[in-house]
Amino acid sequence: MTTRAEITEQIVVARLAKGLTWQQLADAIGKPVVWTTAALLGQHPIPPEHGKTLVEMLGLDESAVPVLAGVPMRGGLPTAVPTDPTIYRFYEALQVYGGAIKELIHEQFGDGIMSAITFSVSVDKKPHPAGDRVVVTFDGKFLPYDWTAAEG
Known part of the structure; x- marks a missing residue:
């Protein structure tokens, strides 16, 4: 089974490879762009009907849909003081x-x-x-x- 972190990596790579903007992905599911971006980066569960649309647009395997719908572990940065x-x-x-x-x-x-x-x-x-x-x-x-x- 693919983990949420692995799917997030696939999302980032697929979005860039397909030349899609976060706004285009948000528009496709009728959600705000900041929410959609955060959700695709693993911070919100994505309802299955929206997950199917996004997975299709990004060309990901359909098995990602239920993983995207799961309640994530929210928050956290790689370091205590962010370096980005x-x-x-x-x-x-x-x-x-x-x-x-x-x-x-x-x-x-x-x-x-x-x-x-x-x-x-x-x-x-x-x-x-x-x-x-x-x-x-x-x-x-x-x-x-x-x-x-x-x-x-």
Whole structure:
């Protein structure tokens, strides 16, 4: 049986070999491009009906469909501090601005967190005279801590 990691490698190679963009793959299943990309890279289960479409487009063996539909082991990076420059910049930005973001969330919403489960993310390109800008939007539901549940 082929592992999820092996299928992810096949997806990356097949996408490049076929000249497909992540956007084309997302459009084929009617899902957001960031979600689709993350799913194809192993971070979300892909419903079988979408898996069949993607496997066909990528020219992968049909046996990949049930593996893609399985609930993955999410998260994790190869190193504690990311070394890929793009991912490291997000790490760096959270080191610098994470405390401020946390304070502002608490000030504006109360004691709680932003959900990464009830969540969407988008990546957009914004033209700018000094060079195009990367706009990343995290859109997560606010989940208040419920300390009264701990009392019961």
